[in-house]
Amino acid sequence: MEEKPPPAISEENPLDAGGCDAAFAGRAGLAAAAMLWPSPRHIVPGDPGDANARNMIAIVLGGVGLLVWLYLLLGNGGFWRLTEHDRRFVPKGAQVPMGVRVVAVIPARDEADVVAIGLRSLFRQEFSGRLEIVLVDDESSDGTAEVARACAREEGAEERLTVLQGRPEQGWTGKLAAMDRGVAHVLSSGVSPDFILFCDADIAFAPGLVERLVAGAAARGTVLSSLMVKLRCESLAERWFVPAFVFFFQMLYPFPRVNDPKSPVAGAAGGVMLVRPAALEEAGGLQQIRGALIDDCALGKLMKKQGPIWLGLTDDAWSLRPYPHLRDIEQMVTRSAYAQLGYSPWRLAGAVLGMGLVYLAPPILAFAAPEPAAYIALVAYLLMAQSYMPSLRFYGRNRLGAFALPAVAACYTWFTLLSAWRHTRGRGGAWKGRYQAP
Known part of the structure; x- marks a missing residue:
């Protein structure tokens, strides 16, 4: 049987020719988490130090996410309540x-x-x-x-x-x-x-x-x-x-x-x-x-x-x-996402890291990390969903969609990376045939 060549990577989208597959990303994330934080039956006897270190990392990551979501719900102007109308x-x-x-x-x-x-x-x-x-x-x-x-x-x-x-x-x-x-x-x-x-x-x-x-x-x-x-x-x-x-x-x-x-x-x-x-x-x-x-x-x-x-x-x-289409959303976001970061690679790296810690780590740890990290991350995940529900209600959407916010956030992170890539290619700020970014 003739072997099929891999899909071509376009200049516009160098890291992913097929868009953002949230389901695949979720499975990959869970697999990675399982490797970092194996269940007790997978821990080799006699090596408790390694397991404890991994557990501590999981607790720290989950704790960071929890603290951030507590701040976003209790502080940051109560933005999620949609009180300004x-x-x-x-x-x-x-x-x-x-x-x-x-x-x-x-x-x-x-x-x-x-x-x-x-x-x-x-x-x-x-x-x-x-x-x-x-x-x-x-x-x-x-x-x-x-x-x-x-x-x-x-x-x-x-x-x-x-x-x-x-x-x-x-x-x-x-x-x-x-x-x-x-x-x-x-x-x-x-x-x-x-x-x-x-x-x-x-x-x-x-x-x-x-x-x-x-x-x-x-x-x-x-x-x-x-x-x-x-x-x-x-x-x-x-x-x-x-x-x-x-x-x-x-x-x-x-x-x-x-x-x-x-x-x-x-x-x-x-x-x-x-x-x-x-x-x-x-x-x-x-x-x-x-x-x-x-x-x-x-x-x-x-x-x-x-x-x-x-x-x-x-x-x-x-x-x-x-x-x-998703492509239309992507173009809307990529037009100015890197500009929001001041065209700074360091801010871009910080934004990607922050999105990972705040949006992706809580659901991954909640389902793949050992206790008590899983419980900490689960609380952060629930707070995340709670904060998003008013926005869904404002747009007439089912509030259960709030639990898919990590996958949506992953796509927005990808859009931000793509915005930076296009800027380096001289195609930043694209709008109706013009490229306006400096």
């Missing part, structure tokens, strides 16, 4: 000030398939102030600008829409250059609006969301108010990976700490960001973060120096962008 953002009785003017600035690159839906949702806002829209077409090749103009005509809102042509700028990421082009146009009239609403072209809004967001920002005096929109969670890949994406984001940027003026933690979610133009100008404008790949969190950090900011979840703004 836009319906709690508006103080009782708060209203939109009379005569308030908001200009939405929307950077758009090849968004012809979704831009009309997002624009229509803005044109139809039940807003007591004035809402205008500036769309910056970032060298689209699919007729995005024409679709936007046609939508405005259909809605009878041509006077409310301005379409500008964006262009790449040296030292700027494409999205930030488009946003800055929109801001410059808005401020060029000499009459600054009360708020600028940065939003993505693939976001749709419930009718009263802008009213609620502006009322909350006016009452709280925030210089930046941001919403993490509801991502699509329909395909198999989305159901497994989207809730975890939101969970990990909140773990890195705990919303309660972002919203605490005394905390140095700052962040934002780029889909919906309501900014006070005067505060943005005082901060030096978008030029201060022109090269940031993770532009929303960079803007959050910049604006928190000017005053209070707020970040929360919402059910009333949602992403229109689908992620039908």
